[in-house]
Amino acid sequence: MNKNFEKLKDYMDKGIALSAAMGLFEWDNETLAPSAAIENTSKIMGILAKENHEALINDEVRELFAGLENAEDLTETEKLIVKKMQKEFKKLSAVTAKEYKDYNELTAKSANAWATAKENNDFSGFAPYLEKIIAFNKKTAKNRVEDRTSPYDVLLEDFEEGFTTEVLDKFFGELKEGILPLADKIKEKEDTVRADFLRKSYDIEKQKEFNRFIAEYIGFDFNKGVIAESEHPFTTGWHNNDVRITTHYYENMPESAIFSTIHESGHALYEMNVADKYTLSVLGGGTSMGVHESQSRFMENFIGRSKAFWEPVYPKLQEYFPENLKDISLDDFVKAVNRVEHGFIRTEADELTYSLHIIIRYEIEKQFMEGELDINEIPREWNKKYREYLGITPENVSEGVLQDIHWSQGSIGYFPSYALGNAFAAQFYHKMNEAFDVDEALRAGNIGRVTTWLRENIHQYGATKNATELLRDVTGEELNTKYYIDYLTKKYTKLYDL
C-alpha cells in the first residue's frame, strides 16, 4: 500500500470512529437518553466533533494530499477515498475546530429545544437556536462560495453534488407545472375516498408487531439492524452490519407508522447492502441524500403504496386488526392510503402533494439564506406559502413551521433531496420495469426481486458514484423529471377517475 495512503487511512479510520460515536449519541438522544442528560451530553458531543475536525484538518493530512496528488500506485477504491476525503477536507476547512465544536454542541441542544417548542406550540422557544444555526451556515458557506455559486448553493451541493439553485429552480418549475393542475383537479374530489376505518383505534402493541413483520418482509435484517421509537422517524448506522431505524406510533393513524417503517427500511436496505469492502470507510454509506431518499421513497411509494404490494400482505394486516378491517376490501384500503389530502404535515402527505411541501421549504430556505427573510418572519411566510400551494393555513406553528426536525439539526439544504429522491426513484422504477414486471413480482410476494435489483444496481456501490453518475450508469440518462410526472399523472388519473 502507498505509504501516504496508509497514513491517510489512519486519519480516515479516526474520523469514521468519531462519526460513529457521534451518530450513536444522536440515536441515543432521540430514542432513549433521560431528559436531564442533554446539557452535559451536548458538551461531550461538541468535543467529539472537535476531535473529528482535527482528525482531518491538520498539516499532516494537507501534506498527505499533496503527496498523493500524482500517485500512480493507488487502486480505484483508494483514489475514490482520497477524492471523497479531499471534498470533506475542503468543507471542514471553512470552519475552525472550536467553531465546529460549538456548532455541534448547539445542534445537539437545539434538537431538544425544537422538540420542546413544538410540544409547546411556541416558535419563540426555538427561534434563538434557529438564528444561530442559520448564521453559522451562512458564514461558513460564504467561505466556500466559488464562481457562479451562492452560499445556499454550497449547502445544497453538500447534499447533492451539482444540484445548485439553477438546476433546482428548473426542476421545481417542472414539478409545479406537472403537479399543480393535477392537484387542483383532485381537490374537488378529495372527499370521494373513504378513510374512516383508518381513524379507529389500532392497538399500539399490535402495530409494533405488524411493523416488525413488514420491515422484515421488505428485507430489513434484524441481525444487522434495530427498530426503535422516536418523535421524528429517522435512519442511522455506523457500518453495514449496524443500521437503525425509528418509527412513531399513533393509535388512530396506523398508516403513519406503517409507511414510515417502509420508508426508513428503504434507507436501511441501502446502508445494509453496501459492499463489505467499502463499509467503515468514507465510501461506506449511501452516496447522497437525494439518492438515499430515492431508495426510501421508492420503497414507501412506488412499492409500498401499490396495490400489487398489498395483495399478499393486506390479509395479514386484516388478521391483526379484524375489528377495523375485516369488511374493508383491498381496493378500499389501497385507495385510502393513496388518497390526496391538501394537508399541513409533510411526512403524512400523499405522493402527489408531497413535492409541494418541499417546494415551500426550498423557497423559504433560499429566502433566508439570501437574507431576504428574517427569522421571525418565517412562520408568516410559511403560512402564506401553504395558502398559495395547498390552499390551506396552518392553525399553529406545531403543524406549521415547527413540524420538521431538520433545521434544528443544522440541515439546511436537505429538503430538496426528498423531491429529487422522488424523481430519481421514478427513473429507477421505469428501468426496473424494463428488467422485469415489478407488479407481477410483488403480487407473487416476491419482493426479493426488487431488493436484489436495488442492491445490484445501486446499494452495493455505496458512495463510489455520485447521483448523476449513478443515474447514468443505471438508467442511461441524467435527471429527467418526465418519468416522475408521468408516473403521478397515470397513477392519480386512474385513482380519481379524472
Added chain:
Amino acid sequence: MNKNFEKLKDYMDKGIALSAAMGLFEWDNETLAPSAAIENTSKIMGILAKENHEALINDEVRELFAGLENAEDLTETEKLIVKKMQKEFKKLSAVTAKEYKDYNELTAKSANAWATAKENNDFSGFAPYLEKIIAFNKKTAKNRVEDRTSPYDVLLEDFEEGFTTEVLDKFFGELKEGILPLADKIKEKEDTVRADFLRKSYDIEKQKEFNRFIAEYIGFDFNKGVIAESEHPFTTGWHNNDVRITTHYYENMPESAIFSTIHESGHALYEMNVADKYTLSVLGGGTSMGVHESQSRFMENFIGRSKAFWEPVYPKLQEYFPENLKDISLDDFVKAVNRVEHGFIRTEADELTYSLHIIIRYEIEKQFMEGELDINEIPREWNKKYREYLGITPENVSEGVLQDIHWSQGSIGYFPSYALGNAFAAQFYHKMNEAFDVDEALRAGNIGRVTTWLRENIHQYGATKNATELLRDVTGEELNTKYYIDYLTKKYTKLYDL
C-alpha cells in the same frame, strides 16, 4: 486559571468524551446492538481506545505535568485532577497506543465470545480470548511493578488503591474465619426455609413494572437515568445526569431481578449524586470499585434484604402478584430472600456465602497471574474450590467458570471489590445507625434519610477521596472486618435460630 492546567484540561475533556463514547458503545452492545454488528463495532471501539490513549500519553501532557509540579495557583479540585490524571498517565504509559487499541478491540469481541460460550456451555470457545486477556494484563502489569508488589497487586490497586495481596490475604483470612463456621452450621438447616412460592410463574411485564417502582422508591431518578435489560446486570453512565442500569428477568425467579435492580440502583445513586462541580471531570465518578460495591451491596443487602425495608413495600409486591403471594406473610418472604443456599451462582448468592464465591475467584486470579495455573486448568480448579468452600460441584462450565462476564471484559482484580464492598458497607451501616435508627426510617417508608446520608457522606465527593480516606472521614477508622462479621453473625444466628 493556571495556563498549564487549562491546557491539561483540554486533554482531560478529550479523554472524558472518548471514554463516554466507549461507554455508550459498551452499553449499546450489551442492551441493543444487532448480533452481526460486533465485528465491525469492535474496530470502532479499538480506534476510540487508541485516541483515548493518545489524548493522555503524549509529550505535551508530560511537559504539562512537569510544569504543574510546583504550581501554587491551583485550587484543591485542580490539584486532585492533576493527581488523578498522573495516576492514569502512569497506568496507560505501560502500554502503547497500538497495543491498547488491539486490546480494546479484543475485549469488545470477547464479551460476545463469552456470552456465546456460556450459552453453548463450551469453555474452549472462550479460552483463546481469556488467554490473550491474561497475557496482556500480565505483560502490562509487569511494566508497572514496583518494590514489594507483584503484577496481580498492580491490577488489584487499579481497582482499590492500597489493597494489595498482602492486605487482601489478611482480609479474606478474616472473612473465612468468620463465615465458614457459620455457613457450615446453617448448611444442615438449609431446607428449613421455604421458598417454593418464589419458583412460581411471575409475569415478566409485571416484574418490569414492579422493578421500575422499586428503583424509583429507592431514589433512582428517571429524569437522569435509564433501566434496560442485559444478560449480566450492570451500571454505567457518562455524567451525573445520565446513569444507566440493566437487569435480567427470570419468570420463575422474581427475586433475581428485584435484587439486581436494587443493587444496580445503589451504584446508580452514587453516580447520580456526585456534585455537579466534579461531573465531566476525572473526579466525576465513584472513587473505586470497592466503594462502588459498598454502595450497591449496601442497598441490596443491608437495606434491601431487611424486614424493615419490606414492611411498607411488600404489600405492593403482593398487589402485583396476588396469586403467588397473597397467603405468604412478610416474615416468610423476608426469610426466603435471605435464606442461605450453598449454590453455584455468585450473583444469586445469599449474603453469607457471597464472599466465599469471591474468595474462590481471588485465589484463582492470584494463581493464574502468578503463572501457577494454565488457562485450561481453570475450570477444574474452579470446581475443586467450589467443593472446598461450598461443598458443591458445578455440573457444567455455564454455571461454573463461565458464569461471570468480568474476565471477558478484561477486569482481572475486580472481584475482591465485591467483598471489600461488603466490609465497607458494614462500617458505613454501623455509622449510619449512630446517626439515626435505620430500621425505624425504613419502616416509616422514609428511605430518603438513608440516601441523603449516603449522598452527604459519600456520593457527593465523587473520586476526590480514595477508599481509605473516605472510610477514615466517614467512620473514623480504616478497613475493619469486625463490623461485617458481627453483622453477619447477628443476622444469621437470628434467622436460623442457631
